[in-house]
Amino acid sequence: MFIIVLGVTGYPLLQSIWLSFHSRPLAGHDVQAEWVGLANFKTVLENAAFRAAVARTLYFTIVSVLAEAMIGVMVALLLDQEFRGRAFVRALLVLPLAMPTVVSAMMWRLIYNPEYGAFNALLLQIGLIDNYQSWLGTPGLAMNMVIVAEVWKNFSIVAIIVLAALQTIPRELYEAATIDSAGPWARFRNVTWPGILAPLSVALVLRTIEAFKVFDIFYVMTRGGPANTTKTATFFVYDESFAFLRAGSAASYALVVVAISMVLIAIYVRLLRRQDQP
Template identity: 60%
Template sequence: MISYRKTVTAWLLLTPMIVIILGVSGYPLIKTVYYSLTGAKLIAPDLTDAWIGFGNYIRALSSSNFREAIWHTTYFAVISVGVEMIIGVMVALLLNEVFVGRTLLRAMLILPLALPTVVNAMMWRLIYNPDFGALNALLVQLGMLDAYRSWLGDPATALDMVIVADVWKNFPLVALIALAALQTVPKDLYEAATLDGAGMWNRFWRITLPAILGPLSVALVLRTIEAFKVFDIIYVMTRGGPASSTKTVSFYVYQEAFAYMRVGSGASYALIVVLISACLIAGYMYLIRKHGEA
């Protein structure tokens, strides 16, 4: 009886949250699925159109532009997250050492992460400005460039420049997670390894990396999911250009649904993104469970 009452009480307490989640997420998701099976357009009076089944999905998967957007997104996610992991671990190792000013540097590490993405994107647009940008001025003064260039206006460099801006903002998250994990490693292990003649690299590979691998795997999957859904920094810095060289999947969905007003096809593209994100989340849950069992 007591167990039954606890169960009923728990469900009663959870009911408001479940209702809110279903109202905020469930209903829009159902409508999105419905629209993805139709040819609905935003300019239609009642937002309805002929039922076309999986036609939107077939057209999406056969579209070279959509496949190109998937490639841009994958490139962005792999490079940005990979660089963030490397820089984040290096910064965490540095801030784990004892030196004067360490507390100040730890506090400053939060600043890029605390900046809104739009502000960060605007700041880097000014840095990359082809007429008065700080990056051009620095490279010209150092003799590495003969003249100012348009970093975001060149299809060969635009996406890489956006990646740099994204890395600068998000590597502190990896650094903080790695630093927190490093705090749990007993100092005695390093002292014993040093006495046994282990060098810096041996200590890192045999002690440090295994100790932070679990938290790093969580950071890796979380950042990959966020990077794959990138939209705001692309919208502010390049609007998908030049020549669609920075158009990601999320930007493609926005453009299809709201710029071209093809809600049906835009909904199908969005659901494809959801399915890919769900696969990444499944990988995240698997890593969490695997680390918990270890």
């Protein structure tokens, strides 16, 4: 078992680390790895385009996770109420999750299509825009439009986790709070919020780690464009490796992305440990 794990995860990791200290073209005659020391990492850290990509990824991560948190919590609160067809709506919630990212990204690309997209049609018909827009072709706009697609895809995992947490809060606590003169806001603040905080924070950290590694949704929807305004950190690694065929420096870019992810994972582990304590 140990050997399998080591072979599957350890070897590629060590290979990447080894690569990151060498210059090695991905293809061509007579491919020889040449030892370059820390030169690759120097390139990485000095590369303003890469720093911009990391900043872009952080923007994408923070905005989409915050939006998923807010929408997720609100949807969970709604679905915790009694109403007709609640079970059906709850089942619908799984739909975005069940869809592969590539499929949902394709779907959103169609929705945003500048010539026949549903989004343009909707906004034009309700009078919010006068002309069809190129949502994914406009720098500054494209990133936010991808965030919308990302939030649609992933808010439901937050909603499902929060909904499960809401159902574990005893009804008596709400009643006690009501009798203690708590209004709706005070009840939310003192009963609901503490009851969902722990599961919500775990969900958000997991979402943050996931979001930071984002690749597929951008690959399908924008390919990093327009004008590199949606080129994320992982996309940068991809380009370096498979467009510019520089395996060595691509490995160093990848390792820097891994390092940033590890910081996020460390926060996650710390959070889990704190929940074990009283």
